[in-house]
Amino acid sequence: MRRTVFPHKLLPWLLLAPQLAITLIFFYWPAAQAFRQSVLREDPFGLSSTFVGLANFRKVLNDPAYLNAAQVTVVFSLLVAFFAMTIALFLAVQVEKIVRGKGFYRTLMIWPYAVAPAIAGMLWLFMFNPSFGTLAWPLRQLGIAWNPLLDGEQAMALVVAAATWKQISYNFLFFVAGLQAIPKSLLEAAAIDGASRRHAFWTIVFPLLTPTTFFLLVVNTVYALFDTFGIIHAVTSGGPGRSTETLVYKVYNDGFVNLIMGDSAAQSVILMVIVIALTAFQFRFIEKRVHYG
Amino acid sequence: MANIFLNDLRKNYAGQEVIHGITMTIADGEFVVIVGPSGCGKSTLLRMVAGLEGISAGTIEINDKVVNDLEPRQRDIAMVFQNYALYPHMSVRENMAYGLKIAKMPKAEIDQRVAKAAAMLELEPYLDRKPRALSGGQRQRVAMGRALVREPSAFLLDEPLSNLDAKLRVQMRLQIKDLHQTTGQTMLYVTHDQVEAMTLADRLIVMNKGVAEQIATPHEVYMTPASEFVAGFIGSPAMNIFTVQVEAGVAVLPGGHRLPLAGLPADREVRLGLRPEDMEIVGDDTPGIPVVLRSVEWLGADAFGYGMIEGSDVAITLRLPGSTAAARGQRLRVAPPEGRLHLFASDTGKRL
């Protein structure tokens, strides 16, 4: 490894300054604020606050609404990760079979990724809006009492669909790359060994994709946990009732809508712990990632 | 056990024909080597037999059954790939057992076959290792083992030794020869290495640009090459081939030297081929080819002299005895012994 030596002590710091400033202002400062507020309680008018230790945490963790949000988050994340990954893998495998126009299909597949979460949410909301959605009518014709504005499960299905749709592109790219990294001759060897395509997929391709799958599992979970705020906000705002209120959405709701700063901050801190744990977990496994060859 | 019959086999890639009609019969238990320069279609031919490439025209029969439309797994063949294509996530044992498990063979028999192949290939200590923990030669043997355990009707091998170093290649070559002798299985073997081709083959297919130039035993191919291409490709150093003008039983060589030879055709232009070892040094008063040496490589048992035909820019290679005193700049007069010349048509390259 080559070490670059700067002539001045100051220059490196100057070069790093913009990035450091952004990190400090937008990450460390709010994080510190969250920590501070999570141990304070404001009076009803927001004029003064008192130190209450871990009372906010205790309150949050004993709040049935919070436990509901945790449950919603787990269900939502698992569904999104599962569908986004299986659909993406299916599509990536199918694209491999296309002879003509492979590049065209791949490009099309990548587009949803460029759509902002809120826009993606609106898109799905419009398609499935019970009164004017293009796809709501056929659903009703099929005998489904379609109304995601009233039915919690349907609302969940809608946000899961929107969040999944947006994430498929990303997973697709990684799966395509993963599939391309598997030497063709392995599948030919399997074909000669007597394996059907399906058998070869489950015994050769899928195991060799494990590193990709594992990486995507972590990325998708993190995505579903934290990056889907825009979609939920646009489609259901956490409703109906609290049926699509995830942990992140509840932080926003309690803090910025209901202005209960202490609770909201405590929830943020809990989320921060979850992110740190997930990241540590991811790094450990990516370090150990199996390399075949 | 299988015989294989190729009938006017052709292959097109996007309208471009790369295999131009190959017909041959491979007898049960025969070791046939496909040899030729890079890009001549050796792998394509082998992969068509394996069922990995479609057949554009013609038929392939294995055991008297047309297999054109059969999947690879229905053809009862095994293949060894150049890069071995071992399943990286499986142990050596699992690699070898993979095909047998698919065939739903009882576990006891799988174990027994794997053990037998492992013993034959000296792979026993590595059975539980993953391929990445093996050396190149060991991987090569696992690839052989994976093909062996299936006891297929025919073995197809695509340059199985080309990733090994020279010493290991010789060792594995002998092992493959032994294997063929003990199992007696039909083998179709692709290589561009002519030593492998000559030593392993019962019969050779010499290919050039998608055409089988000659299908014959190594001896025939060497002694009576069917075309100028085969003559130049097989043999090391390569045969000397140059254009001569025949005038009343005398060959007029480059540089205007006249060489009376037996077996020349009627007056015309032909290509004359002389192997480096088929050149005897003769006295100055005997008809011969005057050669000016540019360099001499001494190899111990013999030496190779590289020179030019005097008065021309045609290069010529001579094999000289190891005791030679010939040196750079020296002038030698050489002539082929009776009957050791090869003549090819100057337009088609076919043997005359």
Ligand SMILES: Nc1ncnc2c1ncn2[C@@H]1O[C@H](COP(=O)(O)OP(=O)(O)OP(=O)(O)O)[C@@H](O)[C@H]1O
């Ligand atoms: N998928 C393909 N599409 C188009 N042309 C191909 C394809 N595969 C092979 N070819 C062409 O067919 C010809 C024969 O290829 P092949 O791989 O059989 O050569 P080879 O004799 O095995 O060469 P090498 O010794 O380098 O392996 C080559 O000219 C190659 O460019």
Ligand SMILES: [Mg+2]
């Ligand atoms: Mg090849």
